[in-house]
Amino acid sequence: MQQLEQTLKAALSAAMQHVFGADVPAQQLALQPTRKDFAGSFTLVTFPFTKTLGKGPEQIGQALGEWLVTNEPAVTGYNVVKGFLNLEVAVQEWVKVFQQLRQQPADAPVATGGPQEVVVEYSSPNTNKPLHLGHLRNNFLGYSVAEILKATGATVSKVNLVNDRGIHICKSMLGYQIFGHAETPQEAGMKGDHLIGKYYVLFEKHYREQVKQLETDGVAADVAKRQAPMMLAAQDMLRAWEAGDEEVVNLWKQMNGWVYEGHNATYAAIGVDFDKFYYESGTYLLGKERVEEGLQKGVFFKKEDGSVWVDLKEEGLDEKLLLRADGTSVYITQDLGTAELKYQDFHYDLSVYVIADEQNYHMQVLKAVLKKLGKPYADAIYHLSYGMVDLPTGKMKTREGTVVDADELVSEVVEAAKAATLEKGKTEGLSEEEAQQLYHMLGLGALKYYLLKVDPKKRMLFNPEESVSLEGHTGPFIQYSHARISSIIRKAVERNIDFALVSDSISELQPTEIELVQEIARYSGAIAEAARIQSPAIIAQYAYDIAKAYNRFFTEVPIFPEPDETKRAFRVALSAQTGSVIKASMGLLGIQVPERM
RNA sequence: GGUCGCGUAGCUCAACUGGAUAGAGCACCUGACUACGAAUCAGGAGGUUUGGGGUUCGACUCCCUACGCGACCA
Numbered sequence: 298m299q300q301l302e303q304t305l306k307a308a309l310s311a312a313m314q315h316v317f318g319a320d321v322p323a324q325q326l327a328l329q330p331t332r333k334d335f336a337g338s339f340t341l342v343t344f345p346f347t348k349t350l351g352k353g354p355e356q357i358g359q360a361l362g363e364w365l366v367t368n369e370p371a372v373t374g375y376n377v378v379k380g381f382l383n384l385e386v387a388v389q390e391w392v393k394v395f396q397q398l399r400q401q402p403a404d405a406p407v408a409t410g411g412p413q414e415v416v417v418e419y420s421s422p423n424t425n426k427p428l429h430l431g432h433l434r435n436n437f438l439g440y441s442v443a444e445i446l447k448a449t450g451a452t453v454s455k456v457n458l459v460n461d462r463g464i465h466i467c468k469s470m471l472g473y474q475i476f477g478h479a480e481t482p483q484e485a486g487m488k489g490d491h492l493i494g495k496y497y498v499l500f501e502k503h504y505r506e507q508v509k510q511l512e513t514d515g516v517a518a519d520v521a522k523r524q525a526p527m528m529l530a531a532q533d534m535l536r537a538w539e540a541g542d543e544e545v546v547n548l549w550k551q552m553n554g555w556v557y558e559g560h561n562a563t564y565a566a567i568g569v570d571f572d573k574f575y576y577e578s579g580t581y582l583l584g585k586e587r588v589e590e591g592l593q594k595g596v597f598f599k600k601e602d603g604s605v606w607v608d609l610k611e612e613g614l615d616e617k618l619l620l621r622a623d624g625t626s627v628y629i630t631q632d633l634g635t636a637e638l639k640y641q642d643f644h645y646d647l648s649v650y651v652i653a654d655e656q657n658y659h660m661q662v663l664k665a666v667l668k669k670l671g672k673p674y675a676d677a678i679y680h681l682s683y684g685m686v687d688l689p690t691g692k693m694k695t696r697e698g699t700v701v702d703a704d705e706l707v708s709e710v711v712e713a714a715k716a717a718t719l720e721k722g723k724t725e726g727l728s729e730e731e732a733q734q735l736y737h738m739l740g741l742g743a744l745k746y747y748l749l750k751v752d753p754k755k756r757m758l759f760n761p762e763e764s765v766s767l768e769g770h771t772g773p774f775i776q777y778s779h780a781r782i783s784s785i786i787r788k789a790v791e792r793n794i795d796f797a798l799v800s801d802s803i804s805e806l807q808p809t810e811i812e813l814v815q816e817i818a819r820y821s822g823a824i825a826e827a828a829r830i831q832s833p834a835i836i837a838q839y840a841y842d843i844a845k846a847y848n849r850f851f852t853e854v855p856i857f858p859e860p861d862e863t864k865r866a867f868r869v870a871l872s873a874q875t876g877s878v879i880k881a882s883m884g885l886l887g888i889q890v891p892e893r894m
Numbered sequence: 895g896g897u898c899g900c901g902u903a904g905c906u907c908a909a910c911u912g913g914a915u916a917g918a919g920c921a922c923c924u925g926a927c928u929a930c931g932a933a934u935c936a937g938g939a940g941g942u943u944u945g946g947g948g949u950u951c952g953a954c955u956c957c958c959u960a961c962g963c964g965a966c967c968a
Contacts, residue, residue, distance in 0.1 A: 658966050767933050770919040777933045852935045
């Protein structure tokens with residue numbers, strides 16, 4: 298299609314020359330797709346030329362259209378509406394476009410001139426609780442953006458930075474020590490991450506009671522929060538951990554191990570993966586080195602109490618603490634270390650951080666600090682900032698127990714898909730195992746699509762009912778379209794229809810056929826755009842559009858009843874190509890598509 | 895208090911660098927399964943794009959302002 302557009306632009310440029318004597322290079326001409334309600338496929342907006350040409354917009358459109366129809370064989374007709382010149386393209390041209398598209402596999406890389414060596418950091422859980430709905434948006438986004446960047450030919454490494462140390466980890470450890478009676482996940486009959494989460498919650502519960510007690514005893518609220526025995530004990534434990542206390546470290550290793558097992562099970566269930574794991578316990582010391590480096594270079598400064606700061610007022614930010622007075626690290630300390638480590642490992646020219654937008658300020662600071670340090674990789678850092686997920690009842694809040702658990706949610710969507718599939722009686726001929734796989738594919742397809750179709754930057758609302766919906770603008774709608782196409786291909790093979798080659802001699806195409814060819818051709822552009830703005834929503838919308846276009850084609854145009862052998866083969870080929878593109882585009886979202894459903 | 899972001903149909907979301915009559919889905923109404931899969935398709939109804947100014951041939955998009963919501967920084 299790029300070729301076709303080039304042809305049209307060149308012709309328009311020539312028309313400008315011949316009709317108006319104006320020198321307008323082809324690159325300066327922007328064509329846009331013609332709106333559905335008008336005849337034609339490409340539109341030139343003529344308003345911008347009224348001044349230089351000294352003519353009215355319609356006059357320009359008429360003259361250019363007239364010239365094209367007589368001089369450019371690819372253009373078979375035109376119409377002018379106000380300042381819009383709509384061009385109709387010859388059927389042969391569309392057949393040619395389709396033939397070219399078929400020569401490459403649907404998942405062939407799309408060169409965009411973008412970054413080549415990329416790291417995408419996502420998921421990055423705390424090791425004191427199971428994953429929840431917010432993590433799911435993060436995980437799906439991270440996985441998908443990585444796949445999209447791969448589709449532009451980049452080498453992409455997915456990494457997970459595990460937040461495995463700090464006061465919150467000690468809280469769950471302490472809760473376990475006090476209330477856990479050394480129970481194991483097996484004994485409790487729980488996944489490891491859920492078990493640890495239970496003790497984190499228990500810690501918080503008892504800690505709050507202590508705070509309340511202190512307050513009723515007349516202690517000021519903020520003092521009570523700091524002085525409650527359980528908080529003091531947690532801080533003791535953190536110090537013991539940093540000092541390498543054997544008992545504490547062993548407990549820490551054991552409990553984190555359980556959490557990793559639990560998280561890994563969730564990752565496997567939702568189909569995301571990582572090339573490398575980083576642990577904050579392994580990077581915070583490196584971060585302290587960066588702070589030292591900044592002091593030596595004179596870009597950081599020390600206050601009287603010994604704490605280390607950076608002044609970012611010139612960058613429009615504020616002063617920022619980098620290291621506490623007692624020498625312990627803060628979040629940004631370890632982030633400095635991790636950034637350095639990632640660069641050593643991958644020498645990236647793009648490093649994506651998939652992190653919620655509540656950390657916009659923090660990420661600005663990180664980038665600014667690395668620039669101050671003169672790090673060559675500072676500019677390559679990109680914060681893929683996504684909005685929080687709200688519930689119909691409002692924000693998710695741990696305190697109020699409104700957090701939607703990832704594992705529970707996954708089993709719910711799978712169950713919903715199962716129920717719907719059974720109700721429709723579509724399990725015929727499937728083994729039990731195949732059926733289970735299908736439910737999982739559909740349930741997860743619904744959930745992933747639901748979370749990915751929204752612009753990542755925007756805050757979104759999670760409606761449980763809509764997230765398991767299988768109709769309308771949903772993942773299963775697209776999966777269904779693919780299953781339908783697969784059915785057509787199976788039948789075509791049974792009937793020995795040869796659709797490997799598409800004849801040049803097709804002289805007529807239905808509007809829905811042209812539309813479908815255009816949609817297929819749009820795929821590479823969608824990838825480029827999605828990669829540029831790092832938005833899976835672009836791909837999600839595209840996959841929906843092409844599925845929609847296919848379903849329209851499917852109901853309007855007969856395939857097997859078509860008596861003309863050439864047309865019939867073309868329609869099967871068109872179906873096959875559409876199926877490949879649907880599969881590939883859904884793959885970029887991390888969603889699988891079934892052969893039947 | 896300071897900084898940043900958001901506001902589009904009853905609800906959830908689209909709208910490429912400023913382009914035509916602002917589009918989908920859900921919900922509501924109507925029609926289409928003895929041609930290939932109805933988890934589908936076609937049609938109807940639904941909008942002062944939060945309000946008010948400005949720039950432009952043209953503004954959901956850019957600028958100013960008011961209001962509302964959210965996040966972050968102390």
